[in-house]
Amino acid sequence: MIAYLTAMAISAGIYALLALGVNLTWGMAGMVNLGLAGFFAVGGYVSAMLTKAGVAIPLGIAAGALAAAATGAGVALITARLRADYLAIVTLGFSESVRIAAANEIWLTNGSDGIAGIPGPWRGTLPPQQFNLVFLIIVVAVLIVTFVLLQRLVHSPFGRVLRAIRDDEDVAGVAGKYVLAFKVKAFAVGAAVLGVAGALYAHETSFVAPDLFAPLLTLNIILALVAGGVGNNAGAVIGAVLIVVLLEGTRFIAPLLPFLAPAQIAAVRELLVSGLLLVILRVLPAGIVPEKIST
């Protein structure tokens, strides 16, 4: 039971990091990111490949974050001049392209078999139970540091400009802010957080494969953020915890519906998640913790 709760807490922490990363670009800068699974994958794969080649784990995670940030900046550079709807299309296309490339560049990523045996911190020397506990502490520490840094970013001049761009790009431009640069930076930082989450995930499970980065992950995180409150870091974390509890909770519907095949059970779970997102968008558009607008 404790092992199960620890594993759940680790995924909640990783989901919270993902929600924080998306919140920076979407909640603060108004740029929607439907390709977060792609950045998550970039972080995971880069760190997995480097640490398997002998690089230390913290360096691998940092490299994963940098790689995700660089790809994020590239995606933002191409789309930042365009309206939000193009960004939705391009980011989704990006994550699908990453998945297809990961499945086909076998020399680099071992194709759809994925990369197994990724080292984790003290994995060999600790018993599995304690390894999970140590990993949980690492995830929570990373989450707290990220949260504090992002919180400072919100109240910094940089964060103020991002919110100005979100609310009215032209006004921010007229006020002398170089909108494109701010958008690219925001997207890169957000993508870096997603990359860190991906790297942590890879080191926790010791395995990455293209199918882990399906669009459904993106939907889960967006649900977490919308439920918690877009534009609010605390809301992002609370939403992530709620969604993990909900996702785990839907596991228990399987025994209730014994006449359904496994594929159908999976369908019911996904229906619940997407249906819940639609309901929350309708009845609670500002989320559980609405963004405080300071005047």
Add this chain to the structure above:
Amino acid sequence: MLTDIVQLVLNGIMAGAILAAPAIGFTAIYAVLRFPNFAVASHATIGAFAGYCANVWLGLPLLPSAVVAFLVAGIVGVTSDSLVLRPLRSAGLITTTIASVALTIALENLVRLGFGNALRNYDLPIMRDWRFGGIRVGPQQLEDLAISAAAVAALFTFLAFTRLGKAMRAVADNPTLAAIKGIDADRIARIVNFIAMGLAGLGGMLLGLDTSIDPLTGFRAILAIFAAAVVGGLGSIPGAVVGALTVGVAEELSQLVLPSDYRTVVGFIAILLVLSFRPRGILGARAY
């Protein structure tokens, strides 16, 4: 080598003609309602399964099955839009877009709940390919092309010559002015959804005719559909046709240099190129 290229171009035109139907659907909704509706993916799947039921369970021939695919997807499109998306449109572009993603996953899983993940095939007579010199043409592909072309031609006639078609173009062109002239925007939105999702459903069925269908049929095509719409000019219906043919041919020609698994990525690259160098697309944003 030359016959290879001719063959690939020919395959690309046929694939592009099928792609044109859902691409028009996507771009038409964008033109009138101003948001990218990701739910075209699930409606393509719904059309594919509706056509499958008509064809395999009821034993209908291809053409009536295609009509069933259009009608069922169109009706689901109108219903899901008025129940789910319309109330959210006032909340803004991003909210509506995200709701359409959630909607498409919900509908896809409804199909999965009913039919499972198994691959299914249509019940069609097997025909030998025709050969002209070194070029192969499948009679089935030609039939797909003819059905898609007929649907597109019908849509153009509707837009050009009927009162409703003109009203649709008016709303796409200038919603405020159209409202002043007494055009009921909600009614137009319903009609656009019916036609657009119907076309998506028809396209989904045509996509599955050659191979097989499963709940992911629509989602697998979504990047190519977006690419066709963006390359042609988001919101332009003739643009969607031009874009679909371009993307279809580009996907096939890419096989000369890339493994065929990368076909989907070609659509993405096409989107990036167009957005970098000509964001309004080949034909620009004029709706018609």
